Amino acid sequence: MIENGLSEEIGPCDNFFRHVCPMDDKPYLMKILADEHRSDLSKNYQKTFDPKYQTLVRDVIPYFLNKSSPNIIDNYTETILSNLNNACETNRTEFKGYLDKLEKFFGTPCTSFFCVSQISEFDNCDQALDFVKNSLIATYNVLGLPESINKKILKFMDAPSVLWSYEWFDQHRDLYRKFNETSKEIIEISSKLLADTPWVNRMNITNIFVPYFEQLHISNPDKFRDKIIEYFDDFIKKYNECMKESELPKLFSPLCYITVFSITQSPVTMWNAGFQAMNSHPGLFFSNIVVLLSQINLPSFYIGSVAKVIAHEIGHSLIISKNQDFIPYYSNETTKCVQNQFEKSCEYFQEGKCDTIYSRYDDNGADLFASFMISKLLNSHFGADKNNLVEGTTKNITNAQLAFMASATVFCEKVPSVTQDLEHHANVVRINSIMSQNADFKEAFNCPDNSKMMLAKNEQCHIIGKNAPISRF
Numbered sequence: 001m002i003e004n005g006l007s008e009e010i011g012p013c014d015n016f017f018r019h020v021c022p023m024d025d026k027p028y029l030m031k032i033l034a035d036e037h038r039s040d041l042s043k044n045y046q047k048t049f050d051p052k053y054q055t056l057v058r059d060v061i062p063y064f065l066n067k068s069s070p071n072i073i074d075n076y077t078e079t080i081l082s083n084l085n086n087a088c089e090t091n092r093t094e095f096k097g098y099l100d101k102l103e104k105f106f107g108t109p110c111t112s113f114f115c116v117s118q119i120s121e122f123d124n125c126d127q128a129l130d131f132v133k134n135s136l137i138a139t140y141n142v143l144g145l146p147e148s149i150n151k152k153i154l155k156f157m158d159a160p161s162v163l164w165s166y167e168w169f170d171q172h173r174d175l176y177r178k179f180n181e182t183s184k185e186i187i188e189i190s191s192k193l194l195a196d197t198p199w200v201n202r203m204n205i206t207n208i209f210v211p212y213f214e215q216l217h218i219s220n221p222d223k224f225r226d227k228i229i230e231y232f233d234d235f236i237k238k239y240n241e242c243m244k245e246s247e248l249p250k251l252f253s254p255l256c257y258i259t260v261f262s263i264t265q266s267p268v269t270m271w272n273a274g275f276q277a278m279n280s281h282p283g284l285f286f287s288n289i290v291v292l293l294s295q296i297n298l299p300s301f302y303i304g305s306v307a308k309v310i311a312h313e314i315g316h317s318l319i320i321s322k323n324q325d326f327i328p329y330y331s332n333e334t335t336k337c338v339q340n341q342f343e344k345s346c347e348y349f350q351e352g353k354c355d356t357i358y359s360r361y362d363d364n365g366a367d368l369f370a371s372f373m374i375s376k377l378l379n380s381h382f383g384a385d386k387n388n389l390v391e392g393t394t395k396n397i398t399n400a401q402l403a404f405m406a407s408a409t410v411f412c413e414k415v416p417s418v419t420q421d422l423e424h425h426a427n428v429v430r431i432n433s434i435m436s437q438n439a440d441f442k443e444a445f446n447c448p449d450n451s452k453m454m455l456a457k458n459e460q461c462h463i464i465g466k467n468a469p470i471s472r473f
């Protein structure tokens with residue numbers, strides 16, 4: 001599993017992230033899991049596909065396939081333009097009639113980005129097509145960057161596999177029970193630590209923190225399923241209306257598709273968003289890939305991967321709790337400590353931009369909190385056995401080592417890590433900085449003080465617990 005992808009050249013104490021995720025072309029765990037799941041979904045694609053979506057799939061999908069350009073928008077534009085051109089050249093009166101019907105469907109004044117009746121106002125087909133082309137470009141611009149439109153357009157075509165992945169969830173509900181147990185365990189450990197935390201005691205706010213933490217729970221993906229089914233149903237209804245009620249010939253199907261697309265709002269979902277997790281206090285959301293990870297039946301792997309992700313999300317309710325700023329915890333001392341550690345690791349490992357901006361504190365802090373939770377969980381589940389070898393691996397890896405490796409492997413990328421966004425440092429920084437802060441990591445890999453991972457360590461940061469600062473400010 002992980003052990004076969006480890007770097008032979010880069011040791012765990014030199015650059016832990018690149019030890020677990022070397023820049024080679026060997027397949028890595030997350031990709032293997034995601035690909036397997038995807039192929040599983042597509043195998044079941046036809047089987048469980050609701051017949052009500054079939055008209056759309058039959059009409060629209062062939063237009064996307066076997067086209068010259070890999071860019072779906074180019075294909076789409078090309079298809080729409082050539083279809084319209086055919087209709088326009090063949091019979092102008094009939095063409096105008098179709099456009100009027102289309103316009104009637106979308107209402108006057110036209111509610112879509114794409115006002116079809118204006119096409120027929122032009123004197124010749126070339127002018128009309130120019131108008132269509134510009135309208136399409138304007139529509140794509142309003143909808144977002146071409147890249148995200150590609151994704152959005154594909155999203156609907158992906159409807160069957162999206163829906164099937166919810167079926168998959170139905171069959172694996174027990175995995176979510178495990179998520180809930182883990183989150184309860186982390187909340188319990190955190191509550192105990194909070195009771196020992198100097199600034200919590202000094203301000204006498206344990207009675208605020210504990211109930212606040214106890215609200216946290218794992219949200220069911222079903223919450224998304226209903227919304228997504230509602231969206232697909234609404235989409236298919238409008239699409240069918242566009243095609244049938246206006247008695248349009250098939251060649252208008254891509255035009256109907258894009259126009260319906262522009263007048264419907266796709267829900268923001270988390271379930272099919274790749275490796276994703278979100279804290280929307282008090283609900284914690286996880287995508288299907290995180291749930292998939294919990295199928296790997298090795299307790300120490302689970303602690304480093306799934307439990308660490310859960311702990312990170314719980315950490316968000318502790319660090320800044322930006323979704324609901326109920327108990328903003330801004331300790332200047334801790335903030336500075338955490339930020340300095342991420343900056344130092346970034347400078348040491350030279351991947352991604354090293355600007356330590358405040359907007360990353362919430363995630364940096366949540367990462368650090370999660371890393372300490374790996375240690376806590378290892379100790380409570382394994383005790384001294386954490387240094388025993390994991391059974392069933394081909395290399396000699398201890399439970400503690402596997403837990404730390406698991407936390408890196410879920411972030412693996414085989415290309416140089418880049419700073420992702422205003423909230424997250426590059427993955428190599430995220431992993432290496434929290435590992436250099438973790439005493440159990442040092443012990444698990446026996447890292448000497450003069451190793452790069454240890455030299456990259458700043459002073460020890462304390463988020464909660466008896467060593468945390470006395471003041472919250």
Ligand SMILES: [Zn+2]
Nearest residue numbers: 312316363366
């Ligand atoms: Zn986060």
